[in-house]
Amino acid sequence: MATRLDGRQLAAEIEARLSRTIAERLERVGRAPGLAVLRVGDDPASGVYVANKEKACARVGIASHGAHLAAATPAAEVLATIRRLNADPAVDGILLQLPLPAGLDEGPLLEAIDPEKDADGLHTLNLGRLLKGEPGPRSCTPAGVMALLARHGIALAGCRAVVVGRSILVGKPMALMLQAADATVSVAHSRTRELAALTRQADLLVVAAGRPEMVGAEHVRPGAVVVDVGIHRRPEGGLCGDVRAAEVEPLASALSPVPGGVGPMTVTMLLVNTVVAWCRRHGLDHDLTDLVV
Template identity: 55%
Template sequence: MLSYAAKILDGKALAQKIQLQLKERIQALEPKIGRPPGLAVIMVGDNPASAVYVRNKERACEKVGIASFGRHFPTQTSYEELKQVIEALNQDSRVDGILVQLPLPDHLDAVALLHTIHPDKDADGLHPTNLGRLVRTESGLRSCTPAGVMRLLQEYKIELSGKHAVVVGRSILVGKPLALMLLEENATVTIAHSRTQDLGSITRQADILVAAVGRPNLIAADMVKPGAVVVDVGINRVEKDGESRLVGDVDFNTVAEVAKYITPVPGGIGPMTVAILLSNTVESYEKKVLG
């Protein structure tokens, strides 16, 4: 095992701890509620990466005691058909969370479909109502990946108030909601994206640097302030020496020599995303019954 200057922010270990806590919470609630929590993961088409993510989510559900109501539809499934499925799940009292695995095939309007999920069952926190609540700093279901980043930073007691956080990436899935969550914790937030000029001059100012881009090794050591906290959200599949493996957006080996804390890929934000998804489902379950 190589040793680095930076301390690892171990998302895998924290995700396991959260799952154990959820399992105990479910065991305590189930006798009162009379059923387990339920999560429906909807997958359309045969994207191999999505198939792996869906399987991981269903396995994690099984481990903690959440019932899966997942359904897999062929690529050519129509918008109307999926809308009807979601509407039925909205009405199904056994289902507390509904998730549409993205990306969807090109003929389907993902945004319109996400709108059809009831905001109280929006386990992925991507419905406009829940994103609006985030903007207004009201409580609500939060998007899983950014919430996973925040929970990991909290676990390691990373100070955010007054710190400069730079988020590279401005997607609705990760970058934008994460920037709002960091702002909520009183960080001074800069968002960088593909049109940002001289990215390194921006990232070098970051006390907390988050990469959510989807470009292998975009963030090199000379783009990182010594002692910074570096969070790598990126998941990129690359071929090396005839083998396929997953890497993040951060050049881990060199950046780990200058950063104070760093997340690995895999084993960083990926497992945290799943843990928050389960946690959101249990939150909806609990809320329905306990108010």
């Protein structure tokens, strides 16, 4: 039976650390950390995600400064909102909730976010910092995966890791973080030939393909650690990941569940980025260094 990589439990532990970090420094700063989640349009899934992020902020003592703009909002107005949040001294982190409504290009809007307030780690400058091994906010999902692996004592130095997926959001930063931890990394994607032959070489398999139940027993070497980043709603109801968990669980030494694995960690690392930015702005130390890969 595979070890369960429990993201919910770890997220709760990290939230407790964040609460203490904020409480111990609040008097010196004079205000709570502030996170602004900017939502444009009425995508139902985005509404759920934003609500979850705001609830998580409330649990640890982060003030929410979000804005919800109509789907028809012109790009210039969205840009003006981002610039207002950049200039707001009460805001330490900004996240532009994706996807955006049709007609809005996310690229220029993400680039407009102050890199020091980039809570999602997606600004070009921060991706460059990751590439060079320099400090800066990290992309939340891969950072959450790294924290989950560390919490369960999974050694990465010298291991063979395969990342399935090459998005800027997960796949590419995931590969860079694993390389920085001294893993030997291959990145696979939709054009990879003989995918199963490659993934069966992996000691660690991270699946972020965005395709429901794409990876099964034929892709997994016995004893491998498997991290399932995907989450999808089945037409008949219920959720699934990118991995056929029932097939893989008997083979894997460890497996992240869906839901309850990587998802809670993504939200928690958003909070970590915000609190670290708050401390940095006010010249305060913190005990969150182990989470800032």
